[in-house]
């Protein structure tokens with residue numbers, strides 16, 4: 308495994324693999340602090356592609372003022388050890404200056420999908436995500452790029468980006484990985500105290516209750532959101548930021564849930580830590596569990 312820090316070197320290595328060796332390249336973009344969620348993406352990339360690149364880059368442009376960019380967990384030594392075990396071929400770990408050199412002034416904005424839910428709570432977040440993903444895809448030109456369903460809106464934004472700007476990369480979205488308690492695995496779980504970890508299980512519990520209500524016949528989106536709100540707020544350490552019931556593709560709010568795939572997405576604070584989670588009602592089942600574009 309080689310660790311590459313320079314954009315130019317990454318670009319020429321990837322070009323060589325594609326052209327001279329005629330091999331498929333898979334990219335797993337991450338911000339490091341790797342956990343089982345990332346590793347499920349790496350495992351699938353390893354299964355599907357000849358060569359696997361994992362990028363580790365804490366992207367400043369997707370953090371708003373007052374967010375946790377400075378404190379975001381960083382441990383490249385630990386990440387490298389994990390990725391060695393997973394037989395990854397390259398780690399691309401550029402500096403901020405390497406991705407955003409002096410004079411950088413082009414940003415990518417996926418209109419519509421970027422504005423609601425996370426975009427409303429974190430203005431500019433998806434502009435930062437779309438921009439860095441564009442730079443990564445253009446640098447590496449992977450055949451496949453792997454993302455997690457935990458960031459449901461991010462997955463939709465990236466699919467739209469790839470389609471609209473005609474990237475020659477297939478986007479693979481893989482299911483949420485959870486702790487035994489149901490808590491969705493996230494790098495930000497590292498901020499939680501043990502008590503907060505226990506409390507954070509309420510987020511998944513709320514989604515499960517909403518899903519059961521749907522299975523028992525509840526179709527009113529307001530009542531489904533009410534179930535989530537009441538459950539999350541029954542936990543003293545938790546505070547709901549938002550909950551939304553939307554079309555799973557367009558993110559348009561729905562009043563009544565019909566037979567279309569419908570996303571229930573929420574963000575909640577547990578202590579000072581902001582966590583997101585989601586579930587899809589009427590999910591279209593894929594044979595291999597992965598949803599590709």
Ligand code: PAF
Pocket residue numbers: 336337338364366369436439440458461
């Ligand atoms: O999901 C993440 O970790 C980040 O948003 C991504 C896709 C690596 C872009 O910085």
